[in-house]
Amino acid sequence: xxxxxxxxxxxxxxxxxxxxxxxxxxxxxxxxxxxxxxxxxxxxxxxxxxxxxxxxxxxxxxxxxxxxxxxxxxxxxxxxxxxxxxxxxxxxxxxxxxxxxxxxxxxxxxxxxxxxxxxxxxxxxxxxxxxxxxxxxxxxxxxxxxxxxxxxxxxxxxxxxxxxxxxxxxxxxxxxxxxxxxxxxxxxxxxxxxxxxxxxxxxxxxxxxxxxxxxxxxxxxxxxxxxxxxxxxxxxxxxxxxxxxxxxxxxxxxxxxxxxxxxxxxxxxxxxxxxxxxxxxxxxxxxxxx
Amino acid sequence: xxxxxxxxxxxxxxxxxxxxxxxxxxxxxxxxxxxxxxxxxxxxxxxxxxxxxxxxxxxxxxxxxxxxxxxxxxxxxxxxxxxxxxxxxxxxxxxxxxxxxxxxxxxxxxxxxxxxxxxxxxxxxxxxxxxxxxxxxxxxxxxxxxxxxxxxxxxxxxxxxxxxxxxxxxxxxxxxxxxxxxxxxxxxxxxxxxxxxxxxxxxxxxxxxxxxxxxxxxxxxxxxxxxxxxxxxxxxxxxxxxxxxxxxxxxxxxxxxxxxxxxxxxxxxxxxxxxxxxxxxxxxxxxxxxxxxxxxxxxxxxxxxxxxxxxxxxxxxxxxxxxxxxxxxxxxxxxxxxxxxxxxxxxxxxxxxxxxxxxxxxxxxxxxxxxxxxxxxxxxxxxxxxxxxxxxxxxxxxxxxxxxxxxxxxx
Numbered sequence: 189x190x191x192x193x194x195x196x197x198x199x200x201x202x203x204x205x206x207x208x209x210x211x212x213x214x215x216x217x218x219x220x221x222x223x224x225x226x227x228x229x230x231x232x233x234x235x236x237x238x239x240x241x242x243x244x245x246x247x248x249x250x251x252x253x254x255x256x257x258x259x260x261x262x263x264x265x266x267x268x269x270x271x272x273x274x275x276x277x278x279x280x281x282x283x284x285x286x287x288x289x290x291x292x293x294x295x296x297x298x299x300x301x302x303x304x305x306x307x308x309x310x311x312x313x314x315x316x317x318x319x320x321x322x323x324x325x326x327x328x329x330x331x332x333x334x335x336x337x338x339x340x341x342x343x344x345x346x347x348x349x350x351x352x353x354x355x356x357x358x359x360x361x362x363x364x365x366x367x368x369x370x371x372x373x374x375x376x377x378x379x380x381x382x383x384x385x386x387x388x389x390x391x392x393x394x395x396x397x398x399x400x401x402x403x404x405x406x407x408x409x410x411x412x413x414x415x416x417x418x419x420x421x422x423x424x425x426x427x428x429x430x431x432x433x434x435x436x437x438x439x440x441x442x443x444x445x446x447x448x449x450x451x452x453x454x455x456x457x458x459x460x461x462x463x464x465x466x467x468x469x470x471x472x473x474x475x476x477x478x
Numbered sequence: 479x480x481x482x483x484x485x486x487x488x489x490x491x492x493x494x495x496x497x498x499x500x501x502x503x504x505x506x507x508x509x510x511x512x513x514x515x516x517x518x519x520x521x522x523x524x525x526x527x528x529x530x531x532x533x534x535x536x537x538x539x540x541x542x543x544x545x546x547x548x549x550x551x552x553x554x555x556x557x558x559x560x561x562x563x564x565x566x567x568x569x570x571x572x573x574x575x576x577x578x579x580x581x582x583x584x585x586x587x588x589x590x591x592x593x594x595x596x597x598x599x600x601x602x603x604x605x606x607x608x609x610x611x612x613x614x615x616x617x618x619x620x621x622x623x624x625x626x627x628x629x630x631x632x633x634x635x636x637x638x639x640x641x642x643x644x645x646x647x648x649x650x651x652x653x654x655x656x657x658x659x660x661x662x663x664x665x666x667x668x669x670x671x672x673x674x675x676x677x678x679x680x681x682x683x684x685x686x687x688x689x690x691x692x693x694x695x696x697x698x699x700x701x702x703x704x705x706x707x708x709x710x711x712x713x714x715x716x717x718x719x720x721x722x723x724x725x726x727x728x729x730x731x732x733x734x735x736x737x738x739x740x741x742x743x744x745x746x747x748x749x750x751x752x753x754x755x756x757x758x759x760x761x762x763x764x765x766x767x768x769x770x771x772x773x774x775x776x777x778x779x780x781x782x783x784x785x786x787x788x789x790x791x792x793x794x795x796x797x798x799x800x801x802x803x804x805x806x807x808x809x810x811x812x813x814x815x816x817x818x819x820x821x822x823x824x825x826x827x828x829x830x831x832x833x834x835x836x837x838x839x840x841x842x843x844x845x846x847x848x849x850x851x852x853x854x855x856x857x858x859x860x861x862x863x864x865x866x867x868x869x870x871x872x873x874x875x876x877x878x879x880x881x882x883x884x885x886x887x888x889x
Contacts, residue, residue, distance in 0.1 A: 192711060200705045299522060308521065308530030309795070310728055310752075312761045317888040319739050327707070328739040400735065401704055402728035402761060404527040406570075410702060438705075445708035450699040451671055 192325040193446040194439065199327050201438020202335025206396060207411050208418035208430045209341055210389030216425015217362040217382035219280060220270055220287040224294040225415060226408030228387055231298055232258055232394025233403045237311050247315050251395050255388045262387025266380045269294065274379060295408065302405035312402040330399040337396060341389060342431040349427070358382055362425045417457070421464050423474025432472055436460065512562035513550055513822065515541065516588035518578030520595055523570025527727065529595035531755055532618055532801045535793040537563075537592055540809040542792055550813055553820035568594055572602035579603055583610040589822045590812065597621055597673050604631050613828045615812060617805040620644070620674060622681070628848035633828045637804050637850040639870070641677030644772050647855035647868040648748065649685040651878060652720060656691070660880045661719040661745050666695035668709050668733075669724035674751060678724040678772075694718050703729060706736040714742035719881075727752030730771075731761045738765055738885045745881030746770060754857060754864045756796035766859045768882025773800025774857025774866030776875050781839040799857060799864035804850065807838035 207229060214222045222228075235254045239245040245253075269290055277283040316330040349355035360368045361378045368375050393411075397403070418437060422429025437457055444456040464472060517537060520529040541561045544550060549560040564586050566578040575594050582588045583606075591612045593600055600619035607614035608631040615635050621627065622640035655661045665686055669675035675698065686693055694716040699709065706729070713721060721744045723733050730752030737747065752758065753771025762769065775782050782803060789797045789806075797803065814837070815830040816822070835844040843850065854866035860876055867874045 193708065196705075196707045196711065200707070203705075296522070303522065303526070307795075308526035310527055310731065310755070310757055310761075312731060312757070314735075314761075314763060314888055317735060317739060319741065319887070326711075326740050328736075331705075331707075400732075402731040404728075406522055406524065406526040441705070442708050445699075446712060450668070450697050450703070450709055453703065454700040 189446075191323060193442050195322060195325045195327060196446075197439035197442030198435055199331045199335050199438070200442055201435035202338040203331065203393075203397060203434075204414060204418050204437050205342065205431045205434025206334050206338035207390070207393040208415040208422070208434055209338070209345070209427055210386035210391075210393065211412075211415040212386075212419045212422065212425055212427060212430045213345075213382050213389065214386035215419055217358055218266065218270075218379040218386070219274070219283050219365065220266070220291065220383060221284050222383075222386075223288060223291040223412060224298055224408070225291075225390055226411030226413075227295050227298040227302075228258065228262065228390040228408075229394040229397070229411045230403055230405065230408045231302065232391035233398035233401075234302060234306060234311065234405075235391075236395040236398045237313055240313050240315065247395050247399055251392060254391050254395055258391025258394075259384045259388040262390075263380060263384035265294065265387070266383040270383070271376060271380065274376070299405055299408060306405055308405055310402045310404050311398075313398070315399040317400065328400060330396070333399070334393075334396045337392065338431060338434065341392070342427050345427050417461055419471075421461055421471055423471030426471065426473040429471055429473030433464075510555070510557065510559060513552075513559050513590070513816075514562050514564065514586070514588040515590050515592060516564040516566075516582035516586055517592035518566040518568040518575050518582070518594055520570040520599075521567040525570040525594075525596050525599065528618075528751070531795075532798050533595040533805060535789060535795065535797065536802055536805040536809065539789055539792050540806060540813075543788065544813060551817050551820075552822070553817070555821060564588055568599070570599075572599055575599050575603050576606050579606045579610070579612075583612060590816075590824070590827075592809075593617070593619075597677075601627070604634055607631065608633060611824050611828075613812070613824060613831055615808040615831075617808040618801045620677065622677060624849050625847060632848075633824075635808070635831055635845060635848045635850075637808050638801055639850070639853045639855070641674075641681040643853060643870060644855050645678050645681035645685050647870070648722070649682065649689050649691075651856050651868050652691070652746065653689050655746070655878065655880050662717070663690070663692050664694045664716065664718035665691045665720045665722060666713040666716055666718040666744075667693060667697075667722045667724070668695070668706075668713070669698050670701055670703075670726050670729060670750070671698040672701045672726065674726060675724040678750070682722070682724070691720075699729075701726070704732060706733050707740070709733075710736045710740045710742050714740055719744055720746040720748070722746075722748045723750060725750040725752070727755065731758070734762045734765065734769070738762075738888065741885060741887065743882075743885045747882055748856075751800075753859075754798045754800040756798060758864075759859065759862065763888075764886045767861075768859060768879050770856060770858045770867070770878070770882075771864070772855070772857070773798070774854035774864055774868075774875075775799045775803060776840075776854075777860075777863045777865045778875060779839075779841075781841075785839045800854070803840050804853075807836075807840045807843060808850075810838045811836040811843060 211225050214220050236247045236250050239250040273286040318329045319326045320329045365375050418433045422433035440456050441453040445453050520526045545560045549558045551558045568575040582591050595618050597619040600616040613633045617637040620638050624636035669679035695713050730749045748770040754773040759766040815827045819826040852871045856868040857864045858867050865876045867878050
């Protein structure tokens, strides 16, 4: 029973972590508090849905197309909409305020386009909805895939960020965008790249969750909120933090649901969130700002 | 300091009174080119999906049907006028709904206002409809308070029953199955901790207990829950033949998918809002067959079949099999009430809605204390249709299939 609850919780946490990773890059490196993040996720879900139901393309193959598209789209969004804001704001607070307003507008643009094309109804398709037996616990293969992808992305990007020169440049921008140019870092292009990479991760999340969640054009905000909690809990800009926080939330929700009451899952989530904020305001893996 | 003479004040008051009187005058028949209908509906936000399935398509269909037939006849004015629509997005926020209704009543001066989607929004809009004296045909609000509300707001009409109607009908149906020996005595209930789920579980829990059922599981889950593995895993080990979820979409779909993956296939699988949606068979695949839920239609009614066809032709999607037909019927009632009154006299139209008998796609309808009491309460997917198993006034249209077919596992 306990092992089953833990496994189910990890699988759920995988979804949370996967959806949050892109936002932690966008917020941590590019310093854009992207309120349209969840709508990018949903846009990718729609893309996977169309590829699968109209053209019969397997969503896993579809990802090869949707991920670069997500990257390109977010690159453009940053270059056109957000770069001017980043250039003109001298301090982080100002950029946060401006980016919140700009991406709030973007949220409605993306949602509006999705509403016009797909209407407001629910969309769904079945892919990999097959049971997988792990040590006696049945989990859905598509949800397991979310966990595997989350772990793979987190480790892959962690290695990229800590073991390569380019990763060091990204971390330099995240740590101190004002001083990074002094050592020859092009902050604009690095932030743009990080934002686009975050968008590609959001797209990956969108494709995977579309395999098992019924979604609609107006559901993006749900993912933005969940991702935001995970990002702040894990430490802004920290991929391993997002992974850990996502898994912790999934575990807590499932354990509370199994052993106490499913009605208290939300309360437990926010209690943990609150506890982290009180004890470690910078997040589990975040560095204290001086 | 300005001194206002008494005369100036009186003149001013006179002009003001005149203006008010003129503004209040009904529009003369020869000025009228249309009957103006206004509504605020959720096109964005959390309610958009529900409104887009049940409410907006029916408004569009009704306007299309009426205008294709030439319009509505206003005999007292000697004209037949088409409908003209003013539409707002209430962004799924009750205060936006209220603001939009105020705007429709005071600035757009529409003749009639159609309600928004959902129980909460209709309750929130009630006082505003009442204040401006517009009839409110709440076809998508499920509330046990309907009798009190109808008494408080004289122009309000409650068309979808209350939690007790649905819960009691379900229990009654299951008692028959238990007494026939097809299901055991154990029931598991999961309900969403939001309006509909709370209302129905509050009514169902005592009804099940009184009927002698053993509730092996009776818990709520928060709105927005996406993973039902813990609930299904726990319930599947409790030996209940009946699983009841008073759920909202998209939980309704997620519960189905999770139950299939976990191979939890109870003899009775009952779900809440969303089961009657036309996309349910698409989501559940072959496993939709035998699933029970709230609502239902008469599969033998030609009027309903014709309505389904017109709905699909205009909107490109089928209506849901619960509140859609009732929404359309409420509009037919409105149209007939206007024609009988022969004028846009909202007071008289409300009185006619309240007392008259109407011919609709769901049959002859006469409201009881401003409430529609003739409702399908339990439905089941059989042969591609969500057929009514229990009705408040009639016999069920089909016998329930219990146990439902076993799940077909995904490949």
